[in-house]
Amino acid sequence: MHKDAKTLDNNTVIEGDICIIGAGAAGISMALDWKDTSYKVILLEGGGFEYDEKVQELYAGKTTGQKYFPLKSARLHYFGGTTGHWAGMCAPLDPIDFKERNWVPNSGWPISKNDLDPFYAKANKVLKLGPYNYEYEYWNNELPNLTPFPFDHNVVWNKMWQFSQARYGDLYKKEILEARNIHLYTYANAVDIKTNDNITQVKEIIVKNYAGKTHTVKAKNFVMACGTIQNARLLLASNSQAPQGLGNHNDLVGRYFQEHLEVASAELWLTKPFPTNLYSWEYGVTKASAELAITPEVQAKEKILNGTASLQPLSVAKYQKPRMETWQDGDPRKSLENVFENWGEAAEKAKGEKGNIEHAYQLNTRIEQAPNPNSRVTIGKEKDELGMPRANLHWELTPLDKYSVRKIYQILGRQVGIAGIGRIRLNEFLRDENDDTFPDSTNGGWHHMGTTRMADDAKKGVVDSNCQVHGISNLFIAGAACYPTSGAPNPTLTLTALSLRLSDYLKNTFRY
Numbered sequence: 001m002h003k004d005a006k007t008l009d010n011n012t013v014i015e016g017d018i019c020i021i022g023a024g025a026a027g028i029s030m031a032l033d034w035k036d037t038s039y040k041v042i043l044l045e046g047g048g049f050e051y052d053e054k055v056q057e058l059y060a061g062k063t064t065g066q067k068y069f070p071l072k073s074a075r076l077h078y079f080g081g082t083t084g085h086w087a088g089m090c091a092p093l094d095p096i097d098f099k100e101r102n103w104v105p106n107s108g109w110p111i112s113k114n115d116l117d118p119f120y121a122k123a124n125k126v127l128k129l130g131p132y133n134y135e136y137e138y139w140n141n142e143l144p145n146l147t148p149f150p151f152d153h154n155v156v157w158n159k160m161w162q163f164s165q166a167r168y169g170d171l172y173k174k175e176i177l178e179a180r181n182i183h184l185y186t187y188a189n190a191v192d193i194k195t196n197d198n199i200t201q202v203k204e205i206i207v208k209n210y211a212g213k214t215h216t217v218k219a220k221n222f223v224m225a226c227g228t229i230q231n232a233r234l235l236l237a238s239n240s241q242a243p244q245g246l247g248n249h250n251d252l253v254g255r256y257f258q259e260h261l262e263v264a265s266a267e268l269w270l271t272k273p274f275p276t277n278l279y280s281w282e283y284g285v286t287k288a289s290a291e292l293a294i295t296p297e298v299q300a301k302e303k304i305l306n307g308t309a310s311l312q313p314l315s316v317a318k319y320q321k322p323r324m325e326t327w328q329d330g331d332p333r334k335s336l337e338n339v340f341e342n343w344g345e346a347a348e349k350a351k352g353e354k355g356n357i358e359h360a361y362q363l364n365t366r367i368e369q370a371p372n373p374n375s376r377v378t379i380g381k382e383k384d385e386l387g388m389p390r391a392n393l394h395w396e397l398t399p400l401d402k403y404s405v406r407k408i409y410q411i412l413g414r415q416v417g418i419a420g421i422g423r424i425r426l427n428e429f430l431r432d433e434n435d436d437t438f439p440d441s442t443n444g445g446w447h448h449m450g451t452t453r454m455a456d457d458a459k460k461g462v463v464d465s466n467c468q469v470h471g472i473s474n475l476f477i478a479g480a481a482c483y484p485t486s487g488a489p490n491p492t493l494t495l496t497a498l499s500l501r502l503s504d505y506l507k508n509t510f511r512y
């Protein structure tokens, strides 16, 4: 069932059993998990079914620190959420990503990879991926002729990826609209969360839209699935009862914002032709491919973060501009167009490249950043059209991030040398070991994580291991905001798994 909240009478009261705020990857995955149950699910979406400039504008905000994409165009504000633009790269986190690592400050999840495995398997289905199997050996049987580099397996391993084409807005619209117990309200922007007097339980959510309508939503449980930056913003902006914002009694909401550093780091020059099909990827064609990863043992020995290196033909890569440069338009559609235009031009120019470069690759890092309390989302004085304070982002990296990127290529360089297949050349920005900074050209992956991190101790995290906001019994967070650390893989598979785990917990725990 669907209603456009612009067309409802002003001050309508909407009631249900569970209210999910945000119809993106997390929110839609969760709502569908409740389909055909006896519970009334309210799914609130701030936008409509298509891009709407007036809604997208609500996402605008300032950025400081390490250069970042405009906040307005770094995500999408309509049904289906940011999956409308995502590339579909999926891989689970590694077991080490959940562990406390004494060389990574503030690392460690209160759950393990084993706890998430059953939900990763479900998430793989929601995302229309292949089997929940990310072992190189499995894919080598499925897709013969994948040849790994002859590296020492105690040092470097092949981390496999699968590729989704699930654009939630297209894929799941019909199913959501036809579900008899899911009540979708579009143009229903949650702007405030109201609790009981002692701030232990949410009573209602206030929603608004640009038609000037205000409505109230009442439910037994509330799940915030608005994306990492927006979840923090909504908690911080809900400050009429808790002056510092909801769930923020330990000044943690918005802190530990993390991105994946996706950065061109080195060149691999092969001295003779070597098949690289295991490491190649073509959108819509490749079922699985690998990136080079450092084993957990070597990560511990070298005291580095978890990251991978992917291969891209150098003849093309040398003509591509950093996405941090081409994705600077506030309109996400225009930014996407600019990136594709640049990629098209690069592919054309590459056709003229002949000789040794045909056996050369750019190595692109994909790496977690160390959790950093100073890397954070805050709210400013400036308000959006609905009267909600805008989000600001201060993105800040640490020396461990730079050290880890450099170290990964020193390790890979040694392996390439020992295998006798070529040489690795570090990019300029990695050569000075005393330089901890990252250039402006450093890309993020549009992966927003960490602003309501999970910890059993309320002094160390905003949500507990069931994604419940500490101290507020019926308020939960679904999405990558809950990650204490982010591993190397893109976030959507894991955030979907985590949302399905939360869904399971709510079903099992609460009696309605």
Ligand SMILES: Cc1cc2nc3c(=O)[nH]c(=O)nc-3n(C[C@H](O)[C@H](O)[C@H](O)COP(=O)(O)OP(=O)(O)OC[C@H]3O[C@@H](n4cnc5c(N)ncnc54)[C@H](O)[C@@H]3O)c2cc1C
Residues within 6 Å of the ligand: 021, 022, 023, 024, 025, 026, 027, 044, 045, 046, 047, 074, 075, 076, 077, 078, 079, 080, 081, 082, 083, 085, 086, 087, 088, 089, 090, 188, 189, 190, 191, 225, 226, 227, 228, 230, 234, 445, 446, 447, 448, 478, 479, 480, 490, 491, 492, 493, 495
């Ligand atoms: C260009 C690009 C490429 C990407 N590629 C990949 C990739 O290859 N692999 C990968 O894993 N990830 C990728 N991502 C990231 C991926 O899109 C996100 O991780 C994912 O969409 C996040 O899911 P979410 O549900 O948390 O947030 P979103 O998908 O952003 O959904 C949030 C939803 O909440 C709604 N909303 C927001 N505020 C409110 C409010 N106050 N009230 C009501 N509704 C609200 C929004 O309109 C939206 O529908 C990419 C992103 C971009 C931009």
